[in-house]
Amino acid sequence: MSKNKKTINSQLSIINSLKPYPEYKDSWVEWIGEIPEHWEVLPIKRIVSTPVTDGPHETPEILLDGIPFISAEAIKNDRIDFSKKRGFISIENHQRYSKKYKPVKGDLFLVKSGATTGNIAIVETDEEFNIWSPLAVIRSNPKKVITRFMFHFLKSKNFFQSIELGWNFGTQQNIGMGIIENLPAIIPPIKEQTKIAAYLDRKTAEIDELIARKQRLLELYEEEKTAIINQAVTKGINPDVKMKDSGIEWLGEIPEHWDVLRLKYGGQFINGYSFKSIDFAESGVRILKISNIQHMRLDWTDSSFTSKKNYEKLSDFQVFRNDLVFALTRPIISTGIKAAMIDTDDNILINQRNSIFRTSKIETNWIYYILLCKQFLNKFYSLIDKTGQQPNISSNDIGNIAVPIPNKKEQKDIVTHLQKETTRINTKAQKTKKLIELLKEYRTALISEVVTGKLIIDN
Numbered sequence: 001m002s003k004n005k006k007t008i009n010s011q012l013s014i015i016n017s018l019k020p021y022p023e024y025k026d027s028w029v030e031w032i033g034e035i036p037e038h039w040e041v042l043p044i045k046r047i048v049s050t051p052v053t054d055g056p057h058e059t060p061e062i063l064l065d066g067i068p069f070i071s072a073e074a075i076k077n078d079r080i081d082f083s084k085k086r087g088f089i090s091i092e093n094h095q096r097y098s099k100k101y102k103p104v105k106g107d108l109f110l111v112k113s114g115a116t117t118g119n120i121a122i123v124e125t126d127e128e129f130n131i132w133s134p135l136a137v138i139r140s141n142p143k144k145v146i147t148r149f150m151f152h153f154l155k156s157k158n159f160f161q162s163i164e165l166g167w168n169f170g171t172q173q174n175i176g177m178g179i180i181e182n183l184p185a186i187i188p189p190i191k192e193q194t195k196i197a198a199y200l201d202r203k204t205a206e207i208d209e210l211i212a213r214k215q216r217l218l219e220l221y222e223e224e225k226t227a228i229i230n231q232a233v234t235k236g237i238n239p240d241v242k243m244k245d246s247g248i249e250w251l252g253e254i255p256e257h258w259d260v261l262r263l264k265y266g267g268q269f270i271n272g273y274s275f276k277s278i279d280f281a282e283s284g285v286r287i288l289k290i291s292n293i294q295h296m297r298l299d300w301t302d303s304s305f306t307s308k309k310n311y312e313k314l315s316d317f318q319v320f321r322n323d324l325v326f327a328l329t330r331p332i333i334s335t336g337i338k339a340a341m342i343d344t345d346d347n348i349l350i351n352q353r354n355s356i357f358r359t360s361k362i363e364t365n366w367i368y369y370i371l372l373c374k375q376f377l378n379k380f381y382s383l384i385d386k387t388g389q390q391p392n393i394s395s396n397d398i399g400n401i402a403v404p405i406p407n408k409k410e411q412k413d414i415v416t417h418l419q420k421e422t423t424r425i426n427t428k429a430q431k432t433k434k435l436i437e438l439l440k441e442y443r444t445a446l447i448s449e450v451v452t453g454k455l456i457i458d459n
Contacts, residue, residue, distance in 0.1 A: 014203065015446055018455035029184050031161045036453040039188045045181035047144040052181040054112065055131035056097045062087035067094040068129040072111045075119045075135070078155060080109070082129070089130060097130050101137055106147045108138040108154060113174040118163045120154045122147065136180050145187055148197035149451070152204075153185060156448040186452055196450055199457045207443045214436045221429045228421050229372050232414050234404060246404065250379040254404045263367070264399030267359035271328075271395055272350040273317040280304055285311040285347045288319055288354060293327040295335040296372070298342075304351075311347050319348040322364045324357040324371075331393045332381055339371050355395040363411040369418050370403050 023037035032041065044052060060069065066088035074084040089097075103123050111119040113134040131137070138154070140147045153159060166179040188196065235243070236255045243253040246260050254260070263269075275287060284305040291302040311318065319325065319342055327338035341364065342348070350356055359367060370376050383397040406414065449455045 015442070015449060015455065018449070018457070021453060021456050024453075027184075027186070031158055031165070032184065032186060032452060034453075035186055036188070036456075039186060039453055041184045042144070042187050043182045044138060044185050047141055047150075047185055047187060048139055048181075049141040050139050052136055052138055052177060053101045054136045054177060055101065055133045057133045060089045060093050060097075063090060064088065066090050068127075069132065070129060070135070071132040072114045072116050072119070072134040075109055075111050075116065075121045078121055078151075080121045080123065080125075085129075086132065094128065094130050101131070103129055103131065103137075104139065106140070108140070108147065108151060110136045110138060110154065110180065112136045112177070112180065114172050117167065117173050117175060118160050120151070122151050136177060138180075143190075145185070146190065146193050146197060148201060149188075149193035150185070152197060152200045152447050153451045155444070156451050157444055158448055158452050159183070159185075188453065196457055200447055200450060203446060204443055207439055207446075211436055211439050211443075214432050214439070217432050218429055218436075221425050221432070225422055225425045226372070226374060228425075229369055229418060230374050232418055233366075233369050233373050234375065236406065236410070237414055237417050246402075248402050250375050251402070251404060252375075255406070257406075259405045260402050261362075261405045262400055262402050263357065264396075266362040266367075266403075266405070267357055269395040269399050270316065270350070270356040270358065272352040272354040272356075273314055274352040275306065279306050279310055281307050284308060285349060287351050288325060288348050289351045290327045290329050290338075290353055293325055293338045293340055293354060295333060295338060296340055296368075298340050306349060308347070311349055314349055317349050319350050319356060320358075321345050324359070324364060324367060325350065326355045326357065326393075326395070326398060327353070328355055328395065329353045329390050329392050331384060331391065332377075337371055337377060337380060341365075341368050353392075355398070357395075357398075362405060363408065363415060365415040365419075366405075366411040367403070369415065376401070376403065 021036040024034040025037050027033060027035045027041045029041055035041065055071075062069065064087070067090070068082055069086045069089045070080065070082065070084070071086050074081050074086075076084065105123050105126055107123040109121045109123070109131065111117050111134060138150065140150045162183050163175055166175045166183070167173045168176065187193075231237075234251060234254060235241075236258070238255070242256040244256045246252060246254045246258075248260055251260070272288070280287075282305065284307050286300070287304040287306055288298075289302065289304060292298055292300060321342055321344065323342045325340055325342065331338050357367070379401055380393070380398070383401070384391045384393045405411075450457060
């Protein structure tokens with residue numbers, strides 16, 4: 001067994017090595033259950049040094065410089081990510097808002113509105129900044145509870161369940177200040193809190209280090225996959241082949257027997273149809289929209305439909321299996337190019353600001369891997385018009401990109417090689433992702449079991 005595997009197994013076995021407390025009592029809170037006999041349950045409002053509060057309920061002017069101003073999106077992975085700040089506010093607004101609340105090192109932030117309701121973070125800086133109303137502030141009373149214990153308690157599954165019970169739903173989920181301050185907290189004696197907090201600080205840091213290593217491994221897998229694809233679609237898979245100058249700046253040298261062809265000469269681009277509001281239906285034939293085309297995949301979460309009659313009438317805009325489709329508006333996202341290969345025989349029509357590329361002289365899978373080539377993506381990105389409100393590219397610009405073309409047999413051979421290699425890497429990556437999820441679940445379980453008194457921390 002490898003050293004890394006032993007380390008992971010050692011971490012995952014910790015819960016099994018811990019024992020329960022000798023005596024328990026009923027907490028009289030359903031989601032808590034029994035607690036150690038000498039612990040108590042108190043509402044949050046009784047263990048804070050100042051009343052639970054939040055940021056201003058007005059929308060301040062956001063500036064390019066000044067005092068950092070954060071909201072819910074900055075609360076990530078139990079920390080404040082200042083790179084996700086809303087922007088800056090004036091010193092005058094900061095001073096005015098600070099009359100209600102001024103951040104202090106050790107304060108705990110709880111997201112109380114939006115999709116990330118329940119996320120928490122601890123203030124770890126003395127730098128000046130301020131917060132907006134989606135964040136609630138819990139400032140521990142050191143005579144009742146130490147901050148690090150409270151921090152771990154707020155991260156427990158049990159506490160999150162109590163938040164879910166208190167959720168209100170308007171346009172988005174939220175939890176009221178009155179509910180937060182009355183949520184029950186499990187409180188051991190201070191000495192025991194200190195011991196538990198130190199233990200969880202140490203153990204969660206060890207688990208986080210393991211997770212970070214695995215996430216770095218995922219990055220290395222992606223780098224390996226990219227390198228293999230780049231090499232195969234620009235140089236081939238025969239290391240002894242003679243090379244020639246392609247005459248294309250972004251491409252450089254290619255195998256001597258390969259050709260270079262503009263995409264528009266290897267197939268046909270078909271731009272989408274401009275549907276009118278009366279064309280849409282509750283169900284029927286899918287309409288492929290910009291939002292449905294993600295990086296090398298389709299996402300039908302945001303689905304629109306039209307009638308079978310329209311499908312038959314608009315035959316020029318029908319999408320077929322093995323077509324490549326491009327989003328022409330917002331054509332690049334953080335994960336890569338917005339393009340995908342159609343892998344279904346379902347009836348589909350393509351909407352405006354999207355384009356079909358239907359190959360005739362080239363293997364579709366060959367172009368699929370070209371789209372994953374870093375050099376191609378750099379060329380593609382350089383053609384995007386970024387002057388408008390949203391970035392755009394035309395199918396004509398895409399069609400004018402010259403790509404390397406081996407003969408059909410070599411295209412198929414290279415595609416087979418790439419399918420084998422990417423499957424190998426993806427399989428390893430999937431196992432690593434499952435392990436990361438297991439470590440995260442274990443981390444949450446360990447915190448929850450310890451802060452609720454289900455397991456005792458031995459010396």
